[in-house]
Amino acid sequence: MNIRTADPAATTSPGATRWALASLALAMLMSSLSISSANVALPTIAHAFAAPFGTVQWVVLAYLLAVTVFSVGAGRLADIVGPRRVLVVGILVFTAASVVCAAAPDLLVLVIARGIQGLGGAAVLALTVAMVRAAVPSHRTGSAMGLLGTMSAVGTALGPSLGGALIAGAGWRSIFLVMVVMGITAAALALRHLPGDRQAGRPELRAFDIAGTLVLTLALGAYALATTAGETTGAGTAVLVVAAIAGILLFLHIEARAAAPLIDLNAFADRFLRSGLVTNLLVASVMMATFLVGPFYLSRSLGLGEAMVGLVMSVGPVVSALTGIPAGRIVDRFGAPRVAVFGLVEMAIGALLLALLPGIAGVAGYVAALAVLTPGYQLFLAANNTAVMTGVADDRRGVVSGMLSLSRNLGFITGASVMGAVFAFGAAAPVATASGAAVAAGMRLTFLVAAGLMVLAVVLARRGGSGDR
Structure with a gap:
């Protein structure tokens, strides 16, 4: 049973609410664009680095894998140190990784940078939703969630056309430079307009479940690889699925005994x-x-x-x-x-x-x-x-x-x-x-x-x- 808390945004002025929503909306738009615009750049990147498609697709997969496996960890970290802090750090990590993507000298550096970008993206995707309750009055929660859904859809729809126009005019690196500009703006808006974090009151929240986080990350990574890596052999896929199942079972065992679990099974x-x-x-x-x-x-x-x-x-x-x-x-x-x-x-x-x-x-x-x-x-x-x-x-x-x-x-x-x-x-x-x-x-x-x-x-x-x- 969840505990209801007082509405933290009930006395917030309409202007402040609008700016807080703008910061969350921009962060959501940025993370959506980073996937759809990168997809359209894959053929150009393959040509630029003379790499086969099976290798170049990791520019997209590295981001998706990182977002998938670190979403819960980012959320739990936010519960410990504060959601605004983790959201802003996530935006800054995303932005710094975008700089590296734009300057990548080879495909390996680009893929690694996209994975790091996904770490920041995990925090952005998880915490834009988590911050809604603190940013807007409760009677407008649905409208705020609808706005975030709209921004996600706009990013998905705009990404291919914007990415194509940027690639045609300034090359594939420009799609990541746009993310740098958006990231700096989103971080500035979040720092200025999102409500500050309230200190957690319970001592057990000071601990972070490192063992559980690591095992869950490995299990989810194995599952994601089994279902997305198209060139994996049948035996390789079977091994990854078994590893994922074993990892989830081990994760449940750890969480049942952890003093401050990553996910409270109750x-x-x-x-x-x-x-x-x-x-x-x-x-x-x-x-x-x-x-x-x-x-x-x-x-x-x-x-x-x-x-x-x-x-x-x-x-x-x-x-x-x-x-x-x-x-x-x-x-x-x-x-x-x-x-x-x-x-x-x-x-x-x-x-x-x-x-x-x-x-x-x-x-x-x-x-x-x-x-x-x-x-x-x-x-x-x-x-x-x-x-x-x-x-x-x-x-x-x-x-x-x-x-x-x-x-x-x-x-x-x-x-x-x-x-x-x-x-x-x-x-x-x-x-x-x-x-x-x-x-x-x-x-x-x-x-x-x-x-x-x-x-x-x-x-x-x-x-x-x-x-x-």
Whole structure:
């Protein structure tokens, strides 16, 4: 059971609240841009360093791995020393690493710098959500969560076009120089406008669970590598999966006996937290399927060229950007548990439409289905973040927010692996050589499964959100 605390932002002036939200929004935008803009730079980087794609993809993977494995650790550290301190340090680490990325003399230095950038990104992604409660009054929490969701979507949508324009005009290094400017600005705004940290009152919060953090990092790293490293052999993948399972079991053993555990296992007795984390993972898996399967279907089955594929694929992020803030306001008006369920129902309908409509109406059917699925995602995201973070004690905000970030990232990498396997199974042929009809069959099966996952998420959300906290 979580302990409710006084609203820390209830007496904050509207102007101060707006500036605090601006600092959090810029930090979220920066972290989203760092992924999507780097993706579009991979071919140019491969040419610049004369490296194969299998090696260059680590420019993206190093960042994603670091963000995934350090999210909870960053959150727990924030609970110990203060969320604003850790957020600002995270932004500064991200910014310094961006400088190294821009000046990297070879691919190895670039990949290492991207990993360090991911360390800062882990703190940014976890603590922008954790800081909302301290920065805005409680009756505006949903709107603030919606704004952060909008900034994440704007970064995802803007990254490819901004990255492409920068690369064409000033070279691939310029995409990292932009991050330096954004990072300096975000750090200055955070230092100036975010509320200061209140000293933790309980002595056990002075300890940091180094053993638990190390074991969890290794376990999550093994799992992420098993599901993202495409060139790993079958035996290598099996070894990584076994290592991940063994690592999680060892982590649970350590946490059960730690004086100040990284994750308090008793927290999972809270049905809101359990439901929020699991549904967050399921939703992220489904959203990853749209990015994974969509380009194959649009190009192979519908015969669209590269430019049109990119245009149609941008519909989802654009709709997300437009619906994030309204979604947050809906949460404030109708309550987070109810809106979370409604968002999941809308996502289930959208996934079902993605399985059926494109085969009937082509591109128009695909776009119409996305226009249903994506607003449902934003409703869920704003509502779920609000429901999970509401009522969390101040000394647990960081780690709970880190767990939300972790569940989302695990959903993305699990979705890439599992939903990719479902797609390949449905196509009944190697995807690289499959016919348009085979790809369409894979698409239908993938989103029928996705619709089923969303129905499961609805059941879990209703059970987790019933009753009073």
